[in-house]
Amino acid sequence: MIRNRPLNPAPKHAVQTPQSMSKQNSTPAASSSFAHTSRGFSAELQRLLSFSIGFILLGFISGHMGWTLLAGSVSYIVWMLWQMRRLDLWLQTPHRQPPDASGMWGEIFDNIHRLQKKQRREKRKLKHVINRVQETTSALRDGVILIDQHGNIDWWNRAAEHLLGFQPSDQGHTLINFLRHPQFVDYFEGDDYQAMLELPSPRLQNKRLQYQLTRFGRGERLLIVRDTTQIHKLESMRRDFVANVSHELRTPLTVIQGYLETLADSDKLPENWQKPFNQMLSQCRRMAQLLEDLITLAKLETDCTDSPQCNILLKPLLDAIVVDARALSGEQAHNIFINGADDIVITGNESELYSAFSNLIFNAVKYSPAKSTVQIDLITDERGLDLQVKDTGPGLDAKHIPRLTERFYRIDTHRNSNAGGTGLGLSIVKHALLRHDAELKITSTLGRGSCFSARFPASRLVSTT
Numbered sequence: 292m293i294r295n296r297p298l299n300p301a302p303k304h305a306v307q308t309p310q311s312m313s314k315q316n317s318t319p320a321a322s323s324s325f326a327h328t329s330r331g332f333s334a335e336l337q338r339l340l341s342f343s344i345g346f347i348l349l350g351f352i353s354g355h356m357g358w359t360l361l362a363g364s365v366s367y368i369v370w371m372l373w374q375m376r377r378l379d380l381w382l383q384t385p386h387r388q389p390p391d392a393s394g395m396w397g398e399i400f401d402n403i404h405r406l407q408k409k410q411r412r413e414k415r416k417l418k419h420v421i422n423r424v425q426e427t428t429s430a431l432r433d434g435v436i437l438i439d440q441h442g443n444i445d446w447w448n449r450a451a452e453h454l455l456g457f458q459p460s461d462q463g464h465t466l467i468n469f470l471r472h473p474q475f476v477d478y479f480e481g482d483d484y485q486a487m488l489e490l491p492s493p494r495l496q497n498k499r500l501q502y503q504l505t506r507f508g509r510g511e512r513l514l515i516v517r518d519t520t521q522i523h524k525l526e527s528m529r530r531d532f533v534a535n536v537s538h539e540l541r542t543p544l545t546v547i548q549g550y551l552e553t554l555a556d557s558d559k560l561p562e563n564w565q566k567p568f569n570q571m572l573s574q575c576r577r578m579a580q581l582l583e584d585l586i587t588l589a590k591l592e593t594d595c596t597d598s599p600q601c602n603i604l605l606k607p608l609l610d611a612i613v614v615d616a617r618a619l620s621g622e623q624a625h626n627i628f629i630n631g632a633d634d635i636v637i638t639g640n641e642s643e644l645y646s647a648f649s650n651l652i653f654n655a656v657k658y659s660p661a662k663s664t665v666q667i668d669l670i671t672d673e674r675g676l677d678l679q680v681k682d683t684g685p686g687l688d689a690k691h692i693p694r695l696t697e698r699f700y701r702i703d704t705h706r707n708s709n710a711g712g713t714g715l716g717l718s719i720v721k722h723a724l725l726r727h728d729a730e731l732k733i734t735s736t737l738g739r740g741s742c743f744s745a746r747f748p749a750s751r752l753v754s755t756t
Contacts, residue, residue: 332395332398334393334394334395335394335395335396338393338394339367342363342367343363345363346359346360346362346363347359347360374392374396377390377392378390378396378399378400378403381400382403388404389401389403389404425448428448429448429449429450431448431450432450432518433450433515433516433517433518434447434448434450434451434452434453434454434455434514434515434516434517435447435448435450435451435513435514435515435516436448436451436455436466436513436514436516437511437512437513438466438511438512438513438514439510439511440508440509440510440511441465442465442466442467442479443463443464443465443466444457444461444462444463444464444465444466444469445462445463445511446462450516451516454492454494454500454516454518455469455470455493455494455516456469456493456494457469466479466514467479469493470493470502471493472490472491472493474488474490475488475490475502478502478504479504484503484504484505484506487501487502487503488501488502488503489501489502489519489523490502497520498518498520499518499519499520499522499523500516500517500518500519501516501517501518501519502514502515502516503515503517530589530592533585533588533589534585534586534589534590537582537585537586537589538586540582541579541582541583541586544575544578544579544582545579547575548572548575548576548579551568551571551572551575552572554568555568555569555572581715584715584716584719585715587646587719588698588715588718588719588722591643591719591722591723591726592722599640600638600639600640601638601639601640601641602636602637602638602753603636603637603638603639603641603644604634604635604636605631605635605636605637605669605678606629606631606633606634606635608641608644608645608648609629609648609667610629611645612645612648612649612652613627613628613629613652613667615649615653616649616652616653616656616665619653619656619657620656622661623656623661623662624661624662625656625659625661625662625663625664625665626662626663626664626665627652627656627664627665627667628664628665628666628667629667629668629669630666630667630668630669631667631668631669631670631671632669632671635669635671635676635752636752636753637676637747637751637752637753638751638752638753639727639751640726640727643723643726643727644723644727646719646720646723647719647720647723647724647745648678648745650716650717650719650720651680651720651743651745652665652667652680653716654716654717654743655680655681655682655684655741655743656682658682658684658685659682659683659684659740660683660684663682663683663684664682664683665680665681665682666679666680666681666682667679667680667681668681671752673749674748674749675746675747675748675749675750675751675752676746676747676751676752677744677745677746677747678744678745678747679742679743679744679745680742680743680744681740681741681742682740682741683739683740684740684741685737685738685740686735686736686737686738686739686740686741687702687733687735687737687741688702688737689735692733692735695717695733696717696718696720696721696731697718698714698715698718699714699715700714701714717731720743720745724745727747727751728747728748728750728751729745729746729747729748729751730745730746731743731744731745731746732744732746
């Protein structure tokens with residue numbers, strides 16, 4: 292008779308490599324299980340053979356072979372059904388020890404008990420991993436929210452509960468019920484999660500939250516929520532400081548510039564003072580231009596109200612900028628011309644667009660060699676309007692292009708100073724275009740010039756037909 296044997300798990304401190312685990316799982320365990328099953332099946336065959344021989348002898352002695360064999364078959368079937376019943380009762384209470392049995396049934400009980408113990412070990416390990424993950428995410432200051440493939444909230448950490456005010460009863464409800472801001476709804480239902488979205492908190496209006504979605508698994512999404520209130524306040528303070536300082540400096544600088552211009556034009560100024568006064572006047576004008584650019588940039592950054600919008604015919608606006616650009620070119624005699632239809636109309640703020648386009652065209656003039664060409668192309672298609680300013684200047688190294696719109700970023704300080712730039716022109720262009728749902732794209736090749744492209748969506752174009 293084969294009895295149940297105690298199962299000895301591997302030592303807890305044994306170090307198992309993937310190779311050893313693979314061999315252990317595939318060769319010894321499989322061989323042992325096959326050997327046990329073979330012994331149990333052999334024992335069951337021996338029992339059936341002995342049972343059959345016994346009933347055959349009993350039938351031969353009694354003279355009723357048929358009835359005896361029938362009784363033996365029924366007895367064996369009843370015994371097998373009894374073992375199945377024991378298995379069913381045991382499986383309903385899996386934490387009990389398996390029943391004692393011999394032969395094949397003993398091996399069946401042992402193997403199932405072994406699988407149950409293995410399953411419980413794996414379940415404990417998995418539960419430990421889940422608890423560690425939850426403890427780790429609970430320690431994060433950023434909110435973490437798991438969203439299933441249907442857009443419903445599956446799980447969140449403590450930070451998300453604090454930032455968004457979730458309750459236990461909110462689990463299983465769609466996230467849009469709690470974050471109903473139109474921009475977040477568009478972001479959540481879209482496919483592009485590369486950029487982050489910053490919006491006011493749905494609970495406290497004085498807080499700012501940043502959202503970042505990431506896809507994983509089979510349609511699930513992970514939402515990271517970060518409190519950026521302090522960063523937003525610091526950025527607002529910086530903008531306000533720059534704007535206020537610029538306004539405060541403009542008045543005294545205007546007075547100084549006026550006196551310098553008066554003295555520089557005076558006949559009573561000694562000849563040896565003429566050059567110093569001209570240099571002071573030049574630097575004063577440069578400082579005044581810097582202040583004007585700072586004020587313009589601060590206004591674009593801080594003015595959250597919708598600027599006055601109107602339909603603008605681009606050709607006259609660009610013609611006026613080209614006249615100023617030719618005056619800036621002076622003796623360098625740049626060849627500046629416009630390619631494109633004369634009836635293109637765009638919706639926007641004229642002063643902001645003038646500032647953006649003039650910075651692009653003036654930069655092309657400043658950094659292009661004398662008598663070179665500056666080309667302005669207006670290209671319209673089903674996607675919108677593309678205004679391209681192309682020059683034949685020295686070009687830009689690719690490593691500088693991502694940083695060109697940063698404030699005061701200079702590729703060559705000496706060259707920028709000679710050209711009279713303030714380092715704010717492209718920052719003004721970037722913010723002015725953002726206020727018109729447009730974007731700035733820059734392509735350049737060293738020695739072959741650059742192309743600055745302002746891309747406007749089709750919604751900004753006004754049909755002239």
